[in-house]
Amino acid sequence: MADLRTNLAGIESPNPFWLASAPPTNSGYQVQRAFEAGWGGAVWKTLGDPILNVSSRFAAVSFNGQRVAGFNNIELITDRPLEVNLQEIYETKKRFPNHTVVASLMVEPQQEKWHEIVKRVEEVGVDGLELNFGCPHGMAERGMGSASGQVPELVEKQTYWVKEAAQTPVIVKLTPNITDITATAEAAARGGADAISMINTINSLAGVDLDSWNTIPHVGGKGAHGGYCGPAVKPIALNMVGECARSPRINVPISGMGGVSNWQNAVEFMLMGASNVQVCTAAMHHGFRIVEDMIDGLNNYLDEKGIASVQDIIGKSVPKYSDWGNLDLNYKIVARINNDVCINCNKCHIACEDTSHQCIDMLKDDQGNSYLEVREEDCVGCNLCSIVCPVDGAIDMVEVESEHPPMTWNDRQAAIGSLQNPSADPIK
Amino acid sequence: MGNSEKLHISLTELPKNFQEVHPALSDREAVEEANRCLYCYDAPCIQACPTGIDIPTFIKKIASGNIKGSAKTIMTANPVGASCARVCPTEELCEGACVLNHSTKPIMIGDLQRYATDWAIKNDQVLFQKGQSNGKSVAIVGGGPAGLSAARELSLLGYDVTIFEASPTAGGLNTYGIVSFRLPQKISYWEVDQVKSLDVKIRTNTAVGKDVSADELLNSFDHVVLAAGMGRVPDLGIDGEDLDGVYDAIEFVKDTKTKPLSNRLVGKNVVVIGAGNTAIDGATCSVRLGAGNVKILYRRTQEEMSAYDFEYEFAKQDGVEFRWLTQPIKIHGDENGRVKAIECIKMELGEPGADGRRRPVPVEGSNFILPVDAVIKAIGQTRHQSLIDLFRLEHIDGVVQISEDYRTSNPKVFACGDITFGKGKSEAMVVTAAQQGKKAAYAIHSHYMEETVTA
Numbered sequence: 001m002a003d004l005r006t007n008l009a010g011i012e013s014p015n016p017f018w019l020a021s022a023p024p025t026n027s028g029y030q031v032q033r034a035f036e037a038g039w040g041g042a043v044w045k046t047l048g049d050p051i052l053n054v055s056s057r058f059a060a061v062s063f064n065g066q067r068v069a070g071f072n073n074i075e076l077i078t079d080r081p082l083e084v085n086l087q088e089i090y091e092t093k094k095r096f097p098n099h100t101v102v103a104s105l106m107v108e109p110q111q112e113k114w115h116e117i118v119k120r121v122e123e124v125g126v127d128g129l130e131l132n133f134g135c136p137h138g139m140a141e142r143g144m145g146s147a148s149g150q151v152p153e154l155v156e157k158q159t160y161w162v163k164e165a166a167q168t169p170v171i172v173k174l175t176p177n178i179t180d181i182t183a184t185a186e187a188a189a190r191g192g193a194d195a196i197s198m199i200n201t202i203n204s205l206a207g208v209d210l211d212s213w214n215t216i217p218h219v220g221g222k223g224a225h226g227g228y229c230g231p232a233v234k235p236i237a238l239n240m241v242g243e244c245a246r247s248p249r250i251n252v253p254i255s256g257m258g259g260v261s262n263w264q265n266a267v268e269f270m271l272m273g274a275s276n277v278q279v280c281t282a283a284m285h286h287g288f289r290i291v292e293d294m295i296d297g298l299n300n301y302l303d304e305k306g307i308a309s310v311q312d313i314i315g316k317s318v319p320k321y322s323d324w325g326n327l328d329l330n331y332k333i334v335a336r337i338n339n340d341v342c343i344n345c346n347k348c349h350i351a352c353e354d355t356s357h358q359c360i361d362m363l364k365d366d367q368g369n370s371y372l373e374v375r376e377e378d379c380v381g382c383n384l385c386s387i388v389c390p391v392d393g394a395i396d397m398v399e400v401e402s403e404h405p406p407m408t409w410n411d412r413q414a415a416i417g418s419l420q421n422p423s424a425d426p427i428k
Numbered sequence: 429m430g431n432s433e434k435l436h437i438s439l440t441e442l443p444k445n446f447q448e449v450h451p452a453l454s455d456r457e458a459v460e461e462a463n464r465c466l467y468c469y470d471a472p473c474i475q476a477c478p479t480g481i482d483i484p485t486f487i488k489k490i491a492s493g494n495i496k497g498s499a500k501t502i503m504t505a506n507p508v509g510a511s512c513a514r515v516c517p518t519e520e521l522c523e524g525a526c527v528l529n530h531s532t533k534p535i536m537i538g539d540l541q542r543y544a545t546d547w548a549i550k551n552d553q554v555l556f557q558k559g560q561s562n563g564k565s566v567a568i569v570g571g572g573p574a575g576l577s578a579a580r581e582l583s584l585l586g587y588d589v590t591i592f593e594a595s596p597t598a599g600g601l602n603t604y605g606i607v608s609f610r611l612p613q614k615i616s617y618w619e620v621d622q623v624k625s626l627d628v629k630i631r632t633n634t635a636v637g638k639d640v641s642a643d644e645l646l647n648s649f650d651h652v653v654l655a656a657g658m659g660r661v662p663d664l665g666i667d668g669e670d671l672d673g674v675y676d677a678i679e680f681v682k683d684t685k686t687k688p689l690s691n692r693l694v695g696k697n698v699v700v701i702g703a704g705n706t707a708i709d710g711a712t713c714s715v716r717l718g719a720g721n722v723k724i725l726y727r728r729t730q731e732e733m734s735a736y737d738f739e740y741e742f743a744k745q746d747g748v749e750f751r752w753l754t755q756p757i758k759i760h761g762d763e764n765g766r767v768k769a770i771e772c773i774k775m776e777l778g779e780p781g782a783d784g785r786r787r788p789v790p791v792e793g794s795n796f797i798l799p800v801d802a803v804i805k806a807i808g809q810t811r812h813q814s815l816i817d818l819f820r821l822e823h824i825d826g827v828v829q830i831s832e833d834y835r836t837s838n839p840k841v842f843a844c845g846d847i848t849f850g851k852g853k854s855e856a857m858v859v860t861a862a863q864q865g866k867k868a869a870y871a872i873h874s875h876y877m878e879e880t881v882t883a
Contacts, residue, residue: 064463064491065459065460065462065463065491319614320801342528343530343531344467344468344472344527345468345469345471345527345529346465346469346470346471347467347468347469349469350469362470374729390466390531391531
C-alpha cells in the first residue's frame with residue numbers, strides 16, 4: 001500500500017483527492033458524505049456575501065452520445081448565510097479532524113473585508129484558505145472573481161491583504177480566462193500566496209437550442225456565458241499547470257484541477273507538477289463514490305511502479321515539458337500497421353489520404369485480401385492514423401534512426417546566426 | 429433474433445401472438461449504437477448488401493439526428509429497405525461483414541435501418557419525387573419487391589409506369605408472405621405508398637392473362653418488366669392431399685395476414701412438410717394460432733435444410749419439433765373427410781444427387797403414423813409457366829432466361845426477381861429481388877439512352 005498522504009504548502013491530507021469549491025461542497029451534509037466516501041479534502045463552496053441565484057444553471061455537452069464531455073454552469077457562490085456555513089464547517093472539521101477543509105473566499109476588493117472574513121473563517125478551524133479569483137460570471141460583474149483574477153495587480157494586492165491576516169496557508173485560485181496564466185500566478189506568488197490552484201472554469205456557452213433558438217441553458221429566454229469544466233477542459237488545465245510548474249519565477253506548490261475524472265488524470269496532473277488534485281464535474285456526474293476507484297487505482301499504480309509515496313511523482317514530467325524551439329527537428333517516427341491486428345476499417349487510409357500526407361495505401365494480397373501499408377518514406381509521423389484507429393495495437397508509431405544528429409530550432413537559429421554574424425552572441 | 433425473446437402464447441387473444449416479436453430500438457439505443465459505428469471507409473458492409481446501401485452514411489445520419497436523411501439514404505438504394513431491415517439475413521450480409529466482428533461485436537445494422545425507416549413511416553415522410561417525364565411507358569407485371577423496385581427506379585428516371593398486380597394490394601411477399609410478427613403489413617404498405625407517390629399506377633386485382641392480356645401489355649407499353657415471382661406450393665403427390673385440414677403454407681401464412689385469425693388450430697397437432705424458411709413460417713404461425721404441438725417433417729437432415737440458422741433457432745424457441753429424415757407418404761382422413769393422421773417413412777441419406785446434396789432414400793418397413801389435425805405443405809413454390817408462355821419467353825422449367833442486362837428472349841420484355849431465380853443460382857432474398865428490379869430499370873434506361881443517342 002503506497003503512502004497517499006499529501007502536503008500542499010503545509011496543508012496535510014490523507015490522499016490527494018479534494019472536492020473543488022463548487023456545488024458538491026455547498027453544505028456540511030455534502031462534505032461529510034464526501035469524507036465518508038473517502039475524499040481526502042474539500043474546498044468549501046465559496047463564502048462571501050449571500051447572493052441571489054437564477055434557476056436553470058447547468059448545461060452539459062454530449063459528444064457522440066457520451067454525456068457530460070464538458071459541463072457549463074452559471075451558478076454563483078454560496079447562497080447561504082456565512083454563519084450557517086461557518087457552523088457546518090466547524091461541525092464537519094470536528095467530526096473529520098484528519099480530513100482537509102479549505103474555505104474558498106470571495107469578497108469585494110477591500111482590505112478590511114478580506115481581513116474580516118479571514119478572521120471569521122479561521123476561527124472555526126479550517127486548514128487553509130483558497131481565494132476565488134476565478135469565477136467567470138455573476139461575481140465578476142461586481143468586481144470579484146475573474147474580474148480580479150484577470151488583473152495581476154489586483155491578484156497581488158488582495159493576496160497580500162489576506163496574508164496580512166491569515167494564520168493558515170493561502171491558496172490563490174486562478175482563472176484560465178487570460179492570455180498567460182503565469183502572469184497572474186506570479187502576481188499571486190509576489191503577494192505571498194503559499195500555493196496556487198488552477199484552473200477555474202472557462203467562459204463558455206454550452207449550446208443553442210435548434211428549435212427555440214434559446215441559449216443552453218437559458219433563464220426565461222435569456223442566456224449569459226457560464227463557466228466550462230469537465231473532461232473537455234483537461235488538456236487546457238494540464239498545460240496551465242505545466243506552464244506554472246516549469247516557470248522559474250513561480251515557486252509555490254500547485255493544486256491542479258480541470259477535468260480530473262479518474263486516478264489516471266490525477267497522475268497526469270501530479271506528474272505535471274500538481275501536489276494534489278481537485279475534482280468537481282466527475283462527482284457531479286456520478287456521485288462521491290467515484291473516489292473509491294481514484295484511491296484504489298492510484299494506489300495500485302504506485303505499487304506496480306514500486307513508488308512508495310504519491311509525493312514522489314509530483315513534477316516528474318515537468319522537465320520534459322518545454323518550448324517548441326527546444327524540440328529535436330531530426331527525431332523521426334513513422335506509422336507501422338500490424339495487419340494481423342488490423343480489422344480493415346480503412347479509417348487510417350482516408351484520414352491520411354484526405355487530411356494528412358497520403359502515405360497509407362490500400363492494397364490486396366495474392367489471395368485478394370485487403371490490407372493497408374504505410375509508405376514510410378512519405379510518413380511524417382503525425383500520429384493521425386493511430387489516433388483514428390479503433391483497434392488497440394493495430395498501428396504503432398515507431399522511432400526510426402535519423403540520418404542527422406539532434407538539432408532543435410533554437411540550435412539551428414543559433415548556428416545560422418553565428419554564421420551570418422560571427423560576432424553576435426549565439427545564445428540571444 | 430435474441431433467445432431472450434420468450435414467447436407467451438395467448439389462446440384467447442390470438443392477434444397478440446402476431447405482434448412484431450423483435451422490439452424496436454429506443455431513441456437512446458439507436459444513438460448509442462449509431463455512435464459505435466466506426467464509419468469505415470470503403471466499408472465491407474456496403475459490399476455485402478445486395479442493394480449496396482451506404483450503411484456508414486445512414487448510420488452517421490442517425491448519430492447526427494438527421495433521421496429523415498438516414499431513411500432516404502436507405503430507401504434510395506433499396507426501395508423496400510424498411511422491409512429488408514426486418515427480413516434480411518443480416519448475419520450473412522451486412523452485419524456478417526462488419527469489421528467489428530474482428531474486434532468487439534458487429535453493429536446492429538438491421539435494427540438501425542429499421543429505426544430510421546420506422547421514423548419515416550411514423551412521420552408520413554414522402555422521400556422521392558417522380559423524375560421529369562421522358563414519354564416512355566413501362567408495364568410491370570407483379571407488384572412485389574422486384575416489381576416495386578423497378579417501378580420506383582423507372583419513375584425516378586421519368587418513365588410512365590403501370591404495375592399489374594393480381595392481388596388486392598401490392599407488396600407481394602412482403603405484404604402477404606412474410607409472417608406479420610416478423611414484418612407487419614403496414615411496413616409493406618408504406619413502401620407501396622412510396623412508389624405510388626411517384627405517380628406509379630398500380631392496377632390491383634388485375635391478373636395478366638385473365639383481366640388483361642399479355643399482348644395488350646406488349647402493344648400498349650414501350651417495355652414490359654416481368655416480376656411475377658413464384659406461385660403456390662406444389663402438390664406432395666401423395667394420397668389424402670385434398671382432405672380438409674391440408675394447407676398450402678403460403679396461403680396459410682397469407683390468411684394470418686389478411687383474414688380474422690381463426691381459432692381452429694387451438695390445442696391441435698400440426699405437421700409442416702419441408703424445412704425452408706416458408707416451412708418455419710408455417711410452423712411458427714401454427715404455434716401462434718394456439719396449436720398444441722407443431723412438428724416439422726423433413727426428408728433430409730438439418731445439414732441440408734434451407735432455412736436460415738436464425739429462423740431455425742426462432743422455431744426452436746417457439747417449441748417447434750423437428751423430425752429429420754422423415755418422408756410423408758399418405759395423409760389419412762376421418763369419415764368427414766378431415767385430416768386425422770399422417771403416415772411417414774424413415775429415410776437415410778444415400779449418394780449425392782445432381783445438386784450435390786445427399787439424396788434421401790426410404791428405409792424399408794420403417795412406416796409409422798402420427799395422429800395430426802392439420803398438414804401444412806411447404807416444399808417449395810411452383811413456377812408461373814403459363815404466364816411466361818403468354819409472353820412467349822424462353823425459359824427452363826419455368827425459370828425465365830435473361831441476359832446479363834435482364835432482357836428476356838423478347839427484346840421488349842425484361843424480367844427480374846424470383847421468376848428468374850434458377851435453382852442453386854443464387855438465394856431468393858427480398859433484398860436480391862429489390863436489386864434486380866433496380867438493375868432491370870437501369871437496363872431499360874441505358875437501352876433507351878442508346879436509342880436516343882443513335883437516333
